[in-house]
Amino acid sequence: MTYPWVKLGIQRLYRDFHVVPAKLDNDILDHQRKYMSSKNDNNYNQVGFALEILRLLAEKPHSRDELGRQLTEFLAKHGKPVGDIDQKIVRTIKKLRECGFEIDSAPNRPYKLSSSSFPVILSAEQRQSLALAAYLLSEIGFSTQASHVLKIGKLTDQDWPQYIQTRFSPPADYSAESIQKVISALEERFRQKRRYTIRYRNTKGDEQIFDCDCSELRLHDGVLYLFAWVPDSPFKIFPKSPNVEQNYTFRVDRIISVGAPSLTPWKEKNLPTFEVRYRMIKQLSDYQPRRSNERVLQRDPDGRFVEIVATEDSIFWCRQRFLQYGANVLLLEPNWLVDQIIAELLDATREYHLGRFSP
Structure with a gap:
């Protein structure tokens, strides 16, 4: 066996004297090709292995055993030797940390990619x-x-944008550890699609446990809510369950804890809804629907109104939206909601009269 540096030395020697035996030169070139191929293959192993670790950890945290199983499959799929997979993982993660990737780990805790240092070139x-x-x-x-x-x-x-101002006033920092813990637990329940309970503190400070079915997180007017169907809650307007009266909104920052998932699957795939029909009039007579749940039924030829039907899933938010339009909207159906709007406006009118004429 002739070592590569010996062959290279002999090659230089012969070439210095302008003598290059064809067989030796071919042997050397062939060895160089194999040597470089092996080197590139080894580099691919290391880079590919490191990138696969980053890809897996970018998806979600992984335990060492879970990471080992997936990386073993990765190496086998690409025809690479597995060897001591645990040692390879530890060694590669150490190198990734040295390159600036923040990867958290602790005994009996999964590996978690906290921060990536991939360079991003932006316009x-x-x-x-x-x-x-x-x-x-x-x-x-x-x-x-x-x-x-x-x-x-x-x-x-x-x-930072200099010409845009917002007027959101969130009641809490949703990045706070306690709230993030609640949000993470809720997201896990959404994936599991099984009933769960929450312990909730209302505005008066009273605590109550609610049994939640189909639910989601919803950002409304700058406030983050858990929007959930509560199947055991009472109802008056609708004849049977499920219905929109049982759709509840819970401010996330007031949720104290989220219970474990039960064995009962969600009964409903979607939150209950109801339809409303209304006319936009006066200053809003040329209203163009922007919400996906709105559909134009007709437009008055003289431009006096546009009639719309919409599918809603929150009675309270729907009522608030119509009240903010004031005299520029005329609610037509359902009758029970029309009655609620009339009662609210009459009550507001009485308060204005009392406030104006009281000493």
């Missing part, structure tokens, strides 16, 4: 878009998420 427009996204996230109470966006683009205060 001026992309930087502005990321800065705007970070600004809006910060303004609606997601400060930690905003900082992650800023870190991705390596943005500074100079990138």
Whole structure:
């Protein structure tokens, strides 16, 4: 066996004297090709292995055993030797940390990718878009998420939008550890689609347990809510369950805890809804629907109104929306909601009269 450096030395020697035996030269070139192929293959192993770890951890945290199983399959799929997979994982994660990737780990805890250091090259427009996204996230109470966006683009205060102002007033920082714990638990229940309970504190400070079925998180007017169908809740307007009276809104920052999932699957795939029919009049007679749940039934040829039907899933939010339109909307159906709106407006009128004429 001739070692590569010996062959290279002999090659240089012969070439210095302008003598290159054909067989030796071919042997050397052939060895070089194999040597470089082996080197590139080894580099591919290391880089591919590291990228696969990052890909897996970017999806979700993984335990060492889980990571080992998936990486073993990855290596076998690509025809690479497995060897001591645990040692390879530890060694590769150490190198990734040295490269700036923040990967958390602890005894009996999964590996978790906390921060990535992949370089991102952005155009001026992309930087502005990321800065705007970070600004809006910060303004609606997601400060930690905003900082992650800023870190991705390596943005500074100079990138902050200067000509956009918001008027959100979130009741809490949704990035706080206690609230994030609640949000994570809720998201897990949504994936499991099984009934669960929450312990909730209302505005008076009273605590109550609610049994929740089909549910979702919803951001409404700058406040984050759990919007859920509560199957055991009472109802008066509708004849049977499920119905929209049983749709409840819970402010996430007032949820004390989220219970474990039960063995009972969600009964409903979607939240109960009801239809409303109304006319936009006066200043809103040329109203163009912007909400996906609205559909135009007719437009008056003289431009006096536009008649719309909409599918709603919250009685309270629907009522609030019509009240904010004032005299520019005429609710037609359902009759029970028309009665509620009339009662609310009459009550408001009485309060104005009392306030105006009282000493």
